[in-house]
Amino acid sequence: MSAGETMTGMNALTIRLQDEMFALEATHVREILDPVPITRVPNAGDFVGGLINVRGSVVPLADLRVSFGMQRPPADADTRIVVMEIDLDGEPLVAGILADKVYDVTDITAASIEDAPKVGMRWPAEYVRGIGRRGEDFVIIPDMNRIIRAEGDRNSSLASTERTDR
Template sequence: MATNSIEAQFVTFSLGDEIFAVPVEVVREILDHEEAFKIPNGPDYLLGLRDVRGQGVPTIDLRLKLGLSKTVPTPHTRVLVLDVPLADRLLTLGLVADRVFEVTPFRRDKIEAAPDIGVNWNSEYIDGVVRRENGFVVIINLARLLSKEDAAMIASRRAA
């Protein structure tokens, strides 16, 4: 069995044809999709609140946050309930994914830096990419994806 220094575990999921991953340690649970309780005046990617075992959890459409088209729920659509460590607290968040695949190990030495494409491109939320036979897996850094303003707004909506 490999040690933690060689491999890290990730939950893989899709948005359209693209595969993404988050570290397994931030994933609290994976739920079937259901409509969230709408919150007025939020950004378009904030779908609303979802009741998760008695806790109101803000739920976001990652597709919209990444500039893709809005999620159209299917029987495969899932919500990953995540505990995202921020500088000053732990942010619990629901993340809508088109499909969740598996928990899989990636060798740390196989995780490449976000590619430089020669233009101004916001890749700071990408922790790395992993090559697979059928393409790439993009590892998302959720703390960097959510700006300080996003995280504060989501936390204040949850408290409301």
């Protein structure tokens, strides 16, 4: 589903990244982990700068705060890793998403979701599928596929410039 389409309601896992609340598609969430040792991947770029061990498989750890240009303070007691399975061009991709805090699973009704405003938003509009409302708060619904595709590509091009520059 891309940003242009009208959104249906969703069953969402709400998390906090810095001061903003985000909603992740709950059906795509596999598990939520306490912080685990992260292996740095040199020259991989900040968005997927690490790898973690999730039950014997090696999983990339993505930091959405990089995509949304946020501060990245070190992990604290509330930090969690949300392991998601994202369908990327027909292939499932398992990735960990770093969250400053995990709230709960909630229903966001279609009526409460608005399209992302094209202007006046602090965030890159193409990464936002819509803005939902939960009580008084706004919830950002990120377009995971688009973010991963864009950041993944950026990562490759970064890495290749790193390789060719000499």
